[in-house]
Amino acid sequence: MRPCEMSLAAAADAIRTRRLSPVELVDSVLQRIEEAEPHLGAYVTVVAEQARRAAGEAEHDVAHGRYRGPLHGIPMALKDLIDVGRMATTASSRVRAGHRAAADSTVAARLTAAGAVLLGKTHTHEFAFGLTTPQTRNAVDAGRVAGGSSGGSAVAVASGTATFALGTDTGGSIRVPAALNGVVGLKPTYGLVPRHGVTSLSWSLDHVGPITRKVEDAGLVLTALAGHDPRDPASLPVPAVDYRPGAATDLSGLRVGVPRSYYFDHVHPQVEAAVRHAVAQLESLGARLVDVDIPMTRYIQATQWGLMVPEAGAYHEGSLRTVPELYQEDVRILLEASELMSAGDYLRAQRSRTLMRAEWARMLEEVDVIAAPSVPMPAAVVGQETVTWPDGTVESVSDAYVRLCAPANITGLPALTVPVGHDTAGLPIGMQLLGRPLGEPTLLRVGHAYEQTQPARALARTA
Amino acid sequence: MSAFGLTPPLAARLAARAGLVLPTERHAAVAAVADHIHGVVAVLRELDFAGVPPAAAYRAVEEKETHDAAL
Numbered sequence: 001m002r003p004c005e006m007s008l009a010a011a012a013d014a015i016r017t018r019r020l021s022p023v024e025l026v027d028s029v030l031q032r033i034e035e036a037e038p039h040l041g042a043y044v045t046v047v048a049e050q051a052r053r054a055a056g057e058a059e060h061d062v063a064h065g066r067y068r069g070p071l072h073g074i075p076m077a078l079k080d081l082i083d084v085g086r087m088a089t090t091a092s093s094r095v096r097a098g099h100r101a102a103a104d105s106t107v108a109a110r111l112t113a114a115g116a117v118l119l120g121k122t123h124t125h126e127f128a129f130g131l132t133t134p135q136t137r138n139a140v141d142a143g144r145v146a147g148g149s150s151g152g153s154a155v156a157v158a159s160g161t162a163t164f165a166l167g168t169d170t171g172g173s174i175r176v177p178a179a180l181n182g183v184v185g186l187k188p189t190y191g192l193v194p195r196h197g198v199t200s201l202s203w204s205l206d207h208v209g210p211i212t213r214k215v216e217d218a219g220l221v222l223t224a225l226a227g228h229d230p231r232d233p234a235s236l237p238v239p240a241v242d243y244r245p246g247a248a249t250d251l252s253g254l255r256v257g258v259p260r261s262y263y264f265d266h267v268h269p270q271v272e273a274a275v276r277h278a279v280a281q282l283e284s285l286g287a288r289l290v291d292v293d294i295p296m297t298r299y300i301q302a303t304q305w306g307l308m309v310p311e312a313g314a315y316h317e318g319s320l321r322t323v324p325e326l327y328q329e330d331v332r333i334l335l336e337a338s339e340l341m342s343a344g345d346y347l348r349a350q351r352s353r354t355l356m357r358a359e360w361a362r363m364l365e366e367v368d369v370i371a372a373p374s375v376p377m378p379a380a381v382v383g384q385e386t387v388t389w390p391d392g393t394v395e396s397v398s399d400a401y402v403r404l405c406a407p408a409n410i411t412g413l414p415a416l417t418v419p420v421g422h423d424t425a426g427l428p429i430g431m432q433l434l435g436r437p438l439g440e441p442t443l444l445r446v447g448h449a450y451e452q453t454q455p456a457r458a459l460a461r462t463a
Numbered sequence: 464m465s466a467f468g469l470t471p472p473l474a475a476r477l478a479a480r481a482g483l484v485l486p487t488e489r490h491a492a493v494a495a496v497a498d499h500i501h502g503v504v505a506v507l508r509e510l511d512f513a514g515v516p517p518a519a520a521y522r523a524v525e526e527k528e529t530h531d532a533a534l
Contacts, residue, residue, distance in 0.1 A: 204519060299507060306504040321483060336489065337497035339481040340474060341504070348507040350517030355510065357518065 003028035004160040008217035012070035022073025026055035029075045033161045041136045042152040044080045046120035054117040070220045072115030077162035079153045080121035083197035084108045093126045094326040105197025106229045114224040122152025128201040129331045131398040139181045139460035144379035147177030153211045154181045160459040164212045170201045172405025175417040179374035179430025182419045185211045186218045190412030191236040194229035202311035205409045215447035219243040245448035252286035257367030262294040266389045268377040274421035274429040275373045295359035304406040306349025313338025360411045370434040374417040378427035416443040469498040
């Protein structure tokens with residue numbers, strides 16, 4: 001196995017015990033970038049020399065007893081909405097031409113403090129306002145969409161061109177590309193990971209979180225990211241927690257909610273079959289399955305749009321008036337249309353969110369986690385705009401990808417996507433685990449337990 | 464005419480009222496998208512909110528924050 005193929009946890013263990021040098025690991029991942037990146041388009045910028053220097057410093061520190069922890073010497077990528085001091089944060093947009101970040105975002109600073117090595121910045125759907133990331137190709141099938149908006153981050157992790165990456169998630173933008181590329185994605189509880197220095201799409205829905213190859217890896221990254229920062233007004237004053245899940249696979253006593261409504265409606269049959277098979281696996285590990293009814297399903301899309309569209313419009317109000325022609329058409333038209341929404345629309349969405357949070361809290365008194373598909377269908381063909389379901393319903397690809405993710409953004413609940421198989425074309429399928437606020441340890445425990453019952457996954461290799 | 468009566472000229476006037484002057488060639492497309500969004504969010508009018516407050520929340524006591532904006 002090449003070092004670039006190692007999981008974060010395995011690489012960290014090898015570095016800690018001096019069986020692997022950070023220089024060897026970073027060189028291996030940079031070599032993989034040279035091989036694969038021309039076919040993938042995951043990166044906006046690669047800072048190879050900076051990464052080699054940082055790896056050399058990490059190697060020196062580890063050799064001299066200054067091991068900082070499991071991220072020390074681990075090469076990673078940041079979605080290009082995340083500020084790194086003196087680098088451009090392009091948001092994959094011409095609007096940001098000439099940009100230079102004045103300082104590190106909180107998450108970049110925390111990863112640096114933990115010893116992680118920055119490889120570069122990854123593509124996003126422009127300003128995170130979309131679900132496909134058209135600059136980037138799916139890691140499994142280049143004719144399919146990467147998913148988005150954190151498409152570059154997910155493809156980099158799936159293909160071995162980063163050992164882990166960060167994404168952002170406003171309506172599924174970590175979970176959608178993670179599911180479509182066969183990797184793990186965690187949208188933490190709203191406010192657990194500070195967003196200071198991260199370009200916003202929608203303040204009340206935005207989250208930052210890890211994309212990794214293993215569930216255990218997501219726990220290691222979350223441990224470094226979580227914690228209060230007063231510069232993010234939503235940041236929660238929570239104590240430091242070690243999120244690395246334990247080795248136990250016994251889920252006895254755990255109540256897993258299986259939705260009777262919403263999450264299995266208008267879902268590709270092979271996605272449903274793979275997720276139900278994974279749920280059965282949780283039951284075989286001791287979990288008790290409990291049917292649950294998802295509340296207020298008629299109002300999920302309305303609430304998501306009623307919050308996201310006006311907030312995005314407000315963020316872009318200035319540049320939409322000065323340089324509208326620099327936006328891509330799909331983003332520009334949504335921003336323009338956002339200007340026509342009323343304060344009443346926005347307040348109804350906020351009040352609906354109050355009701356929805358209360359209803360979900362009641363539902364989560366009956367179960368410990370909810371297990372469901374992450375997205376209703378595998379990666380769409382590039383250029384495909386709609387999907388037609390067997391009952392004749394036509395849905396846009398973007399709406400389909402947001403549909404099962406939006407509840408966790410509206411309610412702020414944590415949600416983890418874990419790979420649970422492939423369709424007959426070999427495209428990955430993800431299972432979503434949703435939990436109570438600050439229930440990340442439970443989600444990671446369940447995901448890790450499931451993962452240990454499955455064969456190891458190889459890197460995606462279309463290139 | 465759209466489902467909710469948002470004609471291209473009306474869309475242009477509403478945008479202008481919000482301070483956004485739309486080029487003529489964009490009026491129809493913006494009207495169509497705005498109308499679609501309106502159709503999606505209008506379903507929230509069905510809910511009986513009674514005295515439910517909006518979820519936008521803040522803490523009355525905050526630590527000192529820094530903002531980029533010039534005040």
